[in-house]
Amino acid sequence: MKNFKLTRYAPTPSGFLHLGNVYSFIMTYHLAKKHQAKILLRIDDLDKERVKNRYIQDIFDTLDFLELPYDIGPKNLKDFTANFSQNKRMAQYSKSLNVLKKSQLLFACDCSRNKMEKMHPKGYYTGFCRNKKLSLEQKETSWRLKADMHQDISIKDLNEGHIVGKLPGILTDFIVRRKDGLPAYQLTSVVDDLHFGVDLVVRGKDLFGSTLAQVFLSEHLDPNTFAQNTFYHHYLLQDPNNQKLSKSAGASSIQFMRKSGKKKEDIYRMIGEWLGVKEPIKSLEEFGRYV
Numbered sequence: 001m002k003n004f005k006l007t008r009y010a011p012t013p014s015g016f017l018h019l020g021n022v023y024s025f026i027m028t029y030h031l032a033k034k035h036q037a038k039i040l041l042r043i044d045d046l047d048k049e050r051v052k053n054r055y056i057q058d059i060f061d062t063l064d065f066l067e068l069p070y071d072i073g074p075k076n077l078k079d080f081t082a083n084f085s086q087n088k089r090m091a092q093y094s095k096s097l098n099v100l101k102k103s104q105l106l107f108a109c110d111c112s113r114n115k116m117e118k119m120h121p122k123g124y125y126t127g128f129c130r131n132k133k134l135s136l137e138q139k140e141t142s143w144r145l146k147a148d149m150h151q152d153i154s155i156k157d158l159n160e161g162h163i164v165g166k167l168p169g170i171l172t173d174f175i176v177r178r179k180d181g182l183p184a185y186q187l188t189s190v191v192d193d194l195h196f197g198v199d200l201v202v203r204g205k206d207l208f209g210s211t212l213a214q215v216f217l218s219e220h221l222d223p224n225t226f227a228q229n230t231f232y233h234h235y236l237l238q239d240p241n242n243q244k245l246s247k248s249a250g251a252s253s254i255q256f257m258r259k260s261g262k263k264k265e266d267i268y269r270m271i272g273e274w275l276g277v278k279e280p281i282k283s284l285e286e287f288g289r290y291v
């Protein structure tokens with residue numbers, strides 16, 4: 001069996017964690033164990049409008065409550081702010097943006113969301129600014145990477161070997177630098193994983209498109225080792241009552257369950273039930289049989 005060096009939990013602190021997030025951590029934990037990888041806790045905090053300290057705190061509280069271990073990363077909010085915040089890596093993001101800039105694959109775009117919705121029924125980007133030659137230095141423009149939705153992109157999948165996919169329409173010419181000048185998610189995710197040395201990425205099937213975008217992007221970076229990473233896209237945990245799992249403080253949030261007296265065993269049992277496992281599951285370790 002192939003061993004890996006490092007994988008990660010990478011929750012976004014834009015809401016309270018729910019059972020779906022915990023399921024992702026469980027999968028990551030067991031795949032790390034199986035492949036002798038260490039686990040990094042990576043928290044993305046650049047999006048100041050959505051990220052709140054109480055959500056970052058909720059990540060620590062949830063991991064602690066469920067006794068989900070990790071090897072590398074912040075131990076608490078204070079440690080996070082002082083040593084791990086993405087603000088610490090701004091120079092690295094700029095460096096990568098400059099590499100892309102030199103590759104001639106970037107173009108500036110001043111389209112508003114409203115305009116994009118008018119140009120395409122699903123809001124896909126239609127390449128409107130590709131040939132407008134707007135200056136990249138112009139204020140209030142985003143930087144887009146020329147990326148076609150018909151292009152084949154090959155990734156290394158943990159179980160299937162190499163698989164080839166096409167970039168989803170919504171990620172056509174995806175943004176690498178936002179209008180406010182901040183680096184965008186696809187870029188920071190690649191730079192952060194490279195920075196920490198992640199070589200196994202475990203994430204939900206909903207992020208398969210992002211994997212393709214990130215592998216495509218990284219092929220233009222130096223070093224382009226991110227494209228050598230192995231990926232595992234897990235099934236998304238569904239509420240059997242078909243309720244959408246949301247990051248609100250509602251009934252599916254771990255915080256709500258913890259405050260209403262549930263124990264970690266109850267959370268694990270519930271996830272097992274939602275997965276349709278016959279034997280009741282009471283601990284993190286018991287999930288190992290199903291990974």
Ligand SMILES: [Zn+2]
Pocket residue numbers: 108109110111127128129130
């Ligand atoms: Zn545009």
